[in-house]
Amino acid sequence: MFNSLWLQTAYTRDTYPQLEEDVSCDVCIIGGGLSGIANAYFLAKEGKDVILLEKDSILSGATGNSTGKLTVQHDVVYTDLIKQLGLENAKIYYEANQEAVLFGRSIAEWDELRLADSILFSQTKYGTERLEDEMKAYKEIGINGELGWNTELPLKVEKTLTIRDETQIHPVRFGQHLAKLAQKAGARIYEKSDVELMDLKKRLLYTASSNEIQFNELILCTHYPIEALRGLQIMKLIVSRSYIVSALANMPLTGQYISVDDPKRSIRTAFIDGKTHFLLSGEGHQAGMEKETQIHYEKLTTELKNIYQLDSVQYGWSAQDPSTPDLVPYAGAISPSMPYVYMNTGFRKWGLSNSIASARIISDKILGRPNKAEALYAPDRTGFSSFLLQALRNTGLVLKEFTGGHITRTDSPICTHMGCRTRWNEGDQTWDCPCHGSRFRKDGSVLEGPATKPLDLS
Template sequence: MLNSLWLETAYPRDTYPPPASDTICDVCIIGGGLCGLTAAYLLAKAGKKVLLLEKDRVLEGASGNTTGKLTTQHDLVYADILKKFGTESAKVYYRTNDDAIRFAQSIAEGDELRTTNSVLFARTPAGVNALREEADAYQALGIPFDRRLNCELPLSLKETLTFTNQAQLHPVRFGQHISKLAVSEGAQLCEKSDVHSMDLKAKSLQLSSGIVIHFDELLLCTHYPIEALRGMNILKLEVKRSYLLSAPADMPLQNQYLSVDEPKRSIRTVFIDGRPHFLLGGEDHRAGVTSNTDLHYNRLAEELQSVYHLGEPIHSWSAQDPSTPDVIPYAGPISRAMPYVHICTGFRKWGMTNSLAAAQIVTDQITGQPNPAASLYAPDRTGFGTCLFQALKTTGFVLKEFAGGHVTRTGAPICTHMGCRTRWNKGDETWDCACHGSRFRKDGSVLEGPASRPLDLQ
């Protein structure tokens, strides 16, 4: 039953063969998700010779396992950004993500994109207070919103905040469309192209096949950066996992919803080839810390039936996403020492807009164009105090997980990234590492990094 609605209803899949010989390119992109593919399109359109490498198949990672919400309403975020970064930076964040929506609307075809409204809702007094603080931030920033109570859901809501003219994506179909656009502009996309090693000073990398790629600029769109240690990003990113179900439904919601109370719930209707599907998501937790993930799927399935009076879910899937210490993603050079190595990561579950925004930011940097969000999204922006706090918090967890795993899970395979013991994820049938979020298939092959080598299951 574990199958993504998006992947199952994709367009007929194109295949992209791996490089047949050593290659020289202007920009090498690692990662075939929505961010990497968009960057490939934009950079090729700007005249760059682009080579994109994907270790499995494009769009089968995080991009194929999301909620597909394309919105500037990223949970309770603007009050936080306003406090941490000030008015102008908060406005830049809003405009950058709004531009990403308009970009997607300008190129999408068919039912790849649907215009809708986004609604935050509260069911408790604490949730109401949080929404009112967020509304104050909207007003201070001049962000248009609607406070009229929205009661479309079969829930008792106390307060809502609505953004109009937002969007929903079929992320895989949209990504397939972007892929075709990238190829039409001259980008070379390569699947089954696993990176074995890198020599960043020499600006080269070697694939597991032995093929060598030489580049002028390198862009890592691998969710968790392969070269995370160089910019200390391995100590700045926290990975969380969430779960989604879908079922056929005669409930064509006009809006998409997110609760601000616990347990968090994401709710939307999906229209595919004229047929509506109800999508329910939530049950967040830190990646890799639990084996009984069936529990999360079961909670959502019970809610699907008891609250929304729908049948058994037809599709169920999960995804994980890193977060930065200050909620703003990273898009730009990984360190000042190597300005030609860029990363795009830390989308905090809002990767539909932020991946498009990050691709544009990095494209502008590589092509020498100004971008108002470049400094806000810069990976080296984080101050020492915040970095140190997050490093200590994350490292403390990692050290505890490392030691505990080797004492209590002596039979579990060892993650090939930094040696932590993995856990068997019963619901998704994967080996998951809680230290830095690596995931492995049942046969030990890498599903998600930062690990790049398979498990030893002997």
């Protein structure tokens, strides 16, 4: 069961070569998810010599394990954005993501994208109050939202907040299509090309097979930045994990839903090759902190059967995503001392629209174009002192897990990133690091960074 619906129903996979020679380029991109591919497309289209390096296969990470919602409705977020960052920044966030949604619509093929209403729903008085506050934020920003009461779900719902005609995509097919467009524009894409060493001052990268890449500018689209320590982003990103199960269904939903009350649930259907698939996701927790993760799949599977009367569960998968302290991703130069090294992360589970929005910000910067979202998404905006409490909380977790793990999990392999003991994830059959979110396959090979070297399982 533990396979992503999107990866299993992708187009026939195009294979990209492994890098087997020394190369040079204007821009090197590390990471073959949607953010990396979008950066490659935007820059290659404007004449930049672009190389994209993916350590496994493109789109097999966060993009291929997402919910497939390309929308500006990112849960209840605009109320908090106005409170924390002001009305103007909340507008900029909305407009950047709306532009991303429109871009997706402009290039997608018919079997990659469908329109669907995006709907938040409440089941408690407190949840309803949150929706009413969010509607006020919508009005201030200029978002066309509707408060209502009815849904097509077999649930007791107090109130809904709807944005009409939003978008849901097949994220892997969409990403495969975009990769072809990037390649057609001149981007060179390499798979099975793992970057192991960096000399950022000399602007050099070295792959595991000892090939050298000379670059003028570098974009890290590795989910959790390899060089995060330089800008202290490693102290500011919290990595969380959530779970998805999918079953065949008879009737497609017209909306895609998120509950604002606990337990959090995301609900949608996907129509793929003549079949309707019902997707139910939720059961989140901080990455690497649980061993018996199969219970989360079991809870969702039970809900599919008892609430939605669906027994034919075909797929189950999980995804993890870093979050920044202020709800907005990082997209920009990683450090003022190295303005030619960019990072792209912190999507808070809303990486489809934010990947495209962030890629536009970074590519505009490289191309010398103004982008009004640049300051809002800048990695250095969150000064360390401003979020000292969260930084200390993260640091405390790392110290606790580093020392405690070496005492209580002596048989668990040591993460090759910063030496924490990993924890076995029974549900996904992976070794997960609770310190910074690195994940390793059963055989010890790296599944997700920031680690770049395999576990020693001997």
